[in-house]
Amino acid sequence: MQRYRISTELSEMDIDVIHGFVSESYWAKGIPKSVLKKALMNSLCFGVFTDDNAQIGFGRLITDRATYAYLADVFILDEYRGLGLSKALMTNIVSHPDLQGLRRMVLATRDAHGLYAKFGFETVPNPETLMQVWQPEVYSVSE
Known part of the structure; x- marks a missing residue:
């Protein structure tokens, strides 16, 4: 039986796994890895890992840890959904x-209200x- 842990x-965060998911998401499509890495470094991050330390989920809080937090980039990889993770x-x-x-504490979601x-x-x-201030094309490369 596979076991999971949260860190x-x-x-421990696997930037390749996180970037692979987030850069294809509806909320941050095309985000450069360097921008995402900077975001992680300035956030309270939560990673979900298998018992062999493979990262399969993630979420982060942008917070002052005293008054406010914004929950962002939450995901569980498709093949691990439905397990209560x-x-x-x-x-x-x-x-x-x-x-x-x-x-x-706030968040924005298109499909996970439940x-x-x-x-x-x-x-x-x-x-x-x-x-x-909404700049949806900020990650697009301009020619």
Whole structure:
């Protein structure tokens, strides 16, 4: 029986696996590996690993660890879905000592509302108060 573990050790994160998934995602398609690596270095990262240390999942928090956190880049590789690993990852994230007492934790998702709702996330009741600078082509190479 395969066993899994979750780690927050940045040195254990497999940038090739993470980049392979995130750079093909709807939220960060085309992100350069160097940009993603910089993002990981400045985030609280959570990796999901098999018992032979292969990375099969990931999530990261952009946070000051006192008042606010933004959850990003959450995934479980396709062949490992349906095993409860996303729930285990989210349980680990929301219970992490550095994330206790935050005033707000947010995320954006197109298709995983059901998962996140199980961990207390809900739609923003006043989205008109949120603003953004949106540059969807920032990772595109200009000729």
